[in-house]
Amino acid sequence: MLENESASEGSNNVDDIVDFIINLPLFEFLETDELHVVAAKMHFLELDSGEILFEEWDKADFVCFVEHGELDVTKKTGPNSRDVNATLRRGRSIGEMSIINNFPRSSTVIARTKVRLAVFPSQAFEEIMETQVQIGIKILKGLANLLSINLKKVSSRLVDNMLPLG
Secondary structure (H helix, E strand, C coil), rough: CCCCCEEHCHHHHHHHHHHHHHCCCHCCCCCCCHHHHCCCCEEEEEEECEEEECCCCCCCCEEEEEEEEEEEEEEEEEEEEEEEEEECCCEEEECHHCCCCCCCCCCCCEEEEEEEEEEEEEHHHHHHHCCCCHHHHHHHHHHHHHHHHHHHHHHHHHHCCCCCCC
């Protein structure tokens, strides 16, 4: 399913990836030369509408970012039914935790429209952590920041939906 268009095929592709990831929260602490190191380990993936990126319980071994198009994050509600929990658009990421653990995916992600994704394999992150420690630390800082923002959003929704005590 993850047929890739390797970033190493040409510097244009690396430059295209850098141009896209430069504004993503996960990479916000990286300098331009560091972004090139990361982009060289990434690739673009295109899916047609209806194609599955991954299914619930699949091995989590990459994080990806929506460059264009839309992805539906779904949960199974019955043998032949699913609910859409979120729709992800440009700049949104899915699978951030996969770069630090390999827990199974918690949802199924399906392309709502034709979509192009920038894919960052967890193996690439591990290589960066071994060979370019300072870049790895900056990515972890970006991940912590991204998770903190997401946790604040979830906490706010939880508070909004809690019944008053007493």
